[in-house]
Amino acid sequence: MLTRAESVQGLKDLRQHLWERWWLPHADTLARTRLEKLHAQGAMPRIALVKQDCNEDLYCCTRGTPLAEMLRSTLLRSGPVALFTQFRTQFVLVRAEEDPECAIWKEKARDLRWCPEEWFRSFQDRVPGRDYGQTEFAVSVEDVDWSAFDLVISVDVAVPARITRRFPQVVWAYYVREVKAPSYRVSLQTLLPGQDLFLKQNFAPRFRRGNAAHVVDFPYHFHYHGVFLDAFQEDASLWCGDADKAGIFLEHHMRAALSDKELTVLERFGPVYSTHHAAVRHDEVAGKAVPVTTMEPEVLAQLHAARYFVKMGGRNVFGTAMVEAIACGAVALGDPHRLSHRFLYSRVLSAESFAALVDRLERLEAEPTLLAAARARQRALVDHLCFRRPALELVDACQKVRARRH
Incomplete structure (x- = not known):
């Protein structure tokens, strides 16, 4: 018999599934059409x-x-x-x-x-x-x-x-x-x-509206799949098709916590990349660390080359790095309990232990259609929730402000 918590989560999962299956395609088509019209x-x-x-x-x-x-x-x-x-x-x-x-x-x-x-x-x-x-x-x-x-x-x-x-x-x-x-x-x-x-920065599906009139859900990581290809049009190192992607880009806190044995296991799936904090340079004059950013040419190329992005363990995060990775073409896996926007992890992409992560990776590698479906789902969610919907809501909010003034 299911516990109350399991029943509640089951209802949430069903609601999310129905939203993605029936509402998202319709809403995103309308949003795309309207944005194209505004551009034209x-x-x-x-x-x-x-x-x-x-x-x-x-x-x-x-x-x-x-x-x-x-x-x-x-x-x-x-x-x-x-x-x-x-x-x-x-x-x-x-x-x-x-x-x-x-x-x-x-x-x-x-x-x-x-x-x-x-x-x-x-x-x-x-x-x-x-x-x-x-x-x-x-x-x-x-x-x-x-x-x-x-x-x-x-x-x-x-x-x-x-x-x-x-x-x-x-x-x-x-x-x-x-x-x-x-x-x-x-x-x-x-x-x-x-x-x-x-x-507000949030980008989750809304089943109940709760924002005050002056609040707009508009992510700090205002991204869509391919945004960096548009931004760095002359950088040929970023053009890597899905079939050519390989390996894993690790969230830097996770990379720091991995043992050598665990790292060796992950290398079975291809190159392992990260902005691991051990690689941070130090500025003696300023007395500060110099972080490795994802906008550095080599790191951004690695993000576009990686097939997977993984965040497990460590502190809870908002999800900025994960959205950035999906925008670069990676499929994000990890522990949904460490993420504010956990809906981006479907069951096949959720792993709360290292053993579960390896199991998920093996299954995705063995089933290309499953990998393609997971990739398409995450990209659709990011394109709509981190770009098209907030773009139009910002435009509409600005129009309402101007209307009130007149």
């Missing part, structure tokens, strides 16, 4: 993606830097790449302002106790592994003509209310990058000063 009409909004010079993530370059070079300049993650491949978007790096609404970054020091404030400020003077700081490319918020954009998206609030109120024709939106930060919880209920929309 030249109606895609002009967007600025903005970050402060004390932000230890995303790009470090001047406005107008070519897309491939901009992505290579990232300090850590690839970020919402589809904003640049599918919208008319520019990246703007600004100097940190002292207005209270622009101090979300301080919560990482004060409330989350990641590092002292000085650690974040030090990125203004020197980026680890580079001979320059972000201030070299940053501009004052006073010197940007924000009227050139229809929508401005801040990674944490980067443009203060005293500036945003001067441009009532612009829609102002923001991420709180760290979902554990107090400002994230506050923003689910009410907007920070000077802002119109809060980008």
Whole structure:
């Protein structure tokens, strides 16, 4: 007899299956058609993606830097790449302002106790592994003509209310990058000063709507399958068909925890790749580690070459790396209990132990049709939930903000 927990999970699985089988194809066709129409009409909004010079993530370059070079300049993650491949978007790096609404970054020091404030400020003077700081490319918020954009998206609030109120024709939106930060919880209920929309980062199917009117489900990893092929069009090393993919790309925390014996077992399935933290370089001048990012040419090529991406063990994660891997063409496997968006793991891709992982890999290798079906499912989910649906919901939310003003 099933336990109550097993019965509840069974109902969730059935609901998810019906949503994928009947609703997703219909909804995605409508979304695709509407996006194509917006492109054809030249109606895609002009967007600025903005970050402060004390932000230890995303790009470090001047406005107008070519897309491939901009992505290579990232300090850590690839970020919402589809904003640049599918919208008319520019990246703007600004100097940190002292207005209270622009101090979300301080919560990482004060409330989350990641590092002292000085650690974040030090990125203004020197980026680890580079001979320059972000201030070299940053501009004052006073010197940007924000009227050139229809929508401005801040990674944490980067443009203060005293500036945003001067441009009532612009829609102002923001991420709180760290979902554990107090400002994230506050923003689910009410907007920070000077802002119109809060980008929540979630991308799961919704069976009950619960967002406030100002909240948009819009992933930080705004990706679709093939997004990096669009971004790095001249990089032939990324063009690897599904039939030619081989091996496994391991989430870096998992790679660190593997024994030599376990690694040898995985090598039966092809090359084993990772951004394993033991390979992190160290900047003696800055006194900081220099992380290996997935936007480095060799690592991005490995992601596109790998047949599988695996996350097991270690801390729970949001799923950014997994979505990025699926966008690169890999099939993601692992422990769903370590993932916020566990629906991406079907039963054949779920493994809570190393022995189960090996069993799943052996079965997928032995049954090409099963592998193809698992691959198609994950790509369909990422394309819809991490790109097409949030793209249209952002466009619609901007239109509603403008309608309220008029």
